[in-house]
Amino acid sequence: EPEVTQTPSHQVTQMGQEVILRCVPISNHLYFYWYRQILGQKVEFLVSFYNNEISEKSEIFDDQFSVERPDGSNFTLKIRSTKLEDSAMYFCASSEEAGISYNEQFFGPGTRLTVL
Amino acid sequence: GESVGLHLPTLSVQEGDNSIINCAYSNSASDYFIWYKQESGKGPQFIIDIRSNMDKRQGQRVTVLLNKTVKHLSLQIAATQPGDSAVYFCAEDFFSGGYNKLIFGAGTRLAVHP
Numbered sequence: 001e002p003e004v005t006q007t008p009s010h011q012v013t014q015m016g017q018e019v020i021l022r023c024v025p026i027s028n029h030l031y032f033y034w035y036r037q038i039l040g041q042k043v044e045f046l047v048s049f050y051n052n053e054i055s056e057k058s059e060i061f062d063d064q065f066s067v068e069r070p071d072g073s074n075f076t077l078k079i080r081s082t083k084l085e086d087s088a089m090y091f092c093a094s095s096e097e098a099g100i101s102y103n104e105q106f107f108g109p110g111t112r113l114t115v116l
Numbered sequence: 117g118e119s120v121g122l123h124l125p126t127l128s129v130q131e132g133d134n135s136i137i138n139c140a141y142s143n144s145a146s147d148y149f150i151w152y153k154q155e156s157g158k159g160p161q162f163i164i165d166i167r168s169n170m171d172k173r174q175g176q177r178v179t180v181l182l183n184k185t186v187k188h189l190s191l192q193i194a195a196t197q198p199g200d201s202a203v204y205f206c207a208e209d210f211f212s213g214g215y216n217k218l219i220f221g222a223g224t225r226l227a228v229h230p
Contacts, residue, residue: 031216042220042222043160043207045218050215058217091159091160098216102165103216110157110158
């Protein structure tokens with residue numbers, strides 16, 4: 001069964017450093033998402049991406065964040081200068097379509113980011 | 117504003133019992149509500165969804181009930197098994213500007229005891 005994959009599973013970085021979290025969405029999916037989950041809290045929407053453009057972003061997704069689809073398979077989230085409060089689990093998701101009818105978003109296993 | 121929340125943060129049940137997990141939401145604009153299961157160290161996994169014009173939908177061992185009058189969503193799990201132990205999130209599929217985003221509730225931990 002196709003699945004979303006993410007690497008690395010755990011990333012430890014120093015405050016102020018740049019990190020890139022990588023995702024490989026399901027191959028025939030066209031819509032991509034990043035969510036984050038601070039330990040013990042709910043999953044929060046960060047950004048959605050379609051046709052090589054950001055379609056929507058949340059207030060969390062400030063200028064320190066960027067997303068990219070560098071090739072036909074990868075979807076990346078970059079945090080330019082990490083802060084302690086960026087420590088969280090980051091989930092990538094993808095869906096085949098979008099629209100008024102529900103289109104299931106399939107989630108990856110997540111990358112745990114720890115900022116020291 | 118938009119918010120989806122949960123009444124019970126932790127639910128402990130005996131194996132074989134039925135479980136009911138509840139969720140209250142405040143945004144009536146969404147067309148779909150979804151339940152996700154998250155096991156330790158894994159991403160959210162889709163369980164079941166319900167469209168806003170329905171009040172009940174059944175899956176395999178799970179039933180979702182939607183009461184739009186009181187903005188309440190529940191997930192019923194029949195004959196709960198140890199493998200059902202996880203955190204359960206309700207979520208709202210919010211469609212705007214041609215795109216979707218999920219708005220999650222705070223989560224309920226289900227602990228199944230043998």
